[in-house]
Amino acid sequence: MQIKRARExxxxxxxxxxxxxxxxxxxxxxxxxxxxxxxxASARDDPLVQVIGIAQDLGIPLMTPERAMILExxxxxxxxxxxxxxxxIKHDARASTHHMTEMKELPFRYAQQHMADSSFLGQPSxxxxxxxxxxxxxxxxxxxxxxxxKGTAATAMAGE
Numbered sequence: 001m002q003i004k005r006a007r008e009x010x011x012x013x014x015x016x017x018x019x020x021x022x023x024x025x026x027x028x029x030x031x032x033x034x035x036x037x038x039x040x041a042s043a044r045d046d047p048l049v050q051v052i053g054i055a056q057d058l059g060i061p062l063m064t065p066e067r068a069m070i071l072e073x074x075x076x077x078x079x080x081x082x083x084x085x086x087x088x089i090k091h092d093a094r095a096s097t098h099h100m101t102e103m104k105e106l107p108f109r110y111a112q113q114h115m116a117d118s119s120f121l122g123q124p125s126x127x128x129x130x131x132x133x134x135x136x137x138x139x140x141x142x143x144x145x146x147x148x149x150k151g152t153a154a155t156a157m158a159g160e
Contacts, residue, residue, distance in 0.1 A: 005031050008043040025053055029157075036156050037107040038114065038125030048107055052157055055103035058096045059158070104154035127153050 005027050012023040029049040030041035041049050067089065071077060080087040111127040127149065134145045 001034050002031055005034075012043060025049070029053065032157055033107060034125070036126045036153050037111045038123045038128055039107055039110055040123075048110070051099070051102050051106055055096075055099040056158065058092070058099050062092055062096050100154070100158075103157060104150055107157070108150050108153060126156070 008030075009023055009027040012026070013020060016023070026041070026044065026046065026049050029052050030039075030046065033039040033041055033048060033052075039048060070089065077087070078090055078093075080090060082091060108127065111125060112131065114123075115128055115131060130149050131146075134142055134149065137145060
């Protein structure tokens with residue numbers, strides 16, 4: 001899988017060297033998507049790769065110690081109306097939360113759908129294997145385990 005993605009990266013770099021940053025992002029995201037969710041991303045302009053890229057581009061700059069300190073010292077900033085000066089931090093957090101939720105939910109739903117369609121045969125992934133284990137658990141603990149799996153998979157994608 002990694003060799004296939006590396007070959008796609010080389011072809012993309014030769015065909016379009018100006019967008020090398022995008023090619024490297026596609027390479028890392030598609031490799032992680034395959035291992036975590038069993039998703040085979042297209043070589044260019046894949047929708048899930050774009051969702052992950054947008055979420056990371058918005059979310060990572062917001063997770064700084066400086067922003068956390070500002071909100072710790074001035075928690076009322078989160079209660080300011082959107083039109084008020086200083087509320088951009090609230091707007092940025094809302095946008096980031098939306099995209100991070102998409103990053104967590106969309107690939108997970110993809111894995112669930114493909115498991116239900118039985119099209120996951122021969123395509124192992126972290127999510128598929130753990131969803132199969134969760135199915136053997138009692139009904140009371142399934143939602144908690146599924147939520148934990150979603151968070152773990154999203155963390156793996158954010159760290160790629």
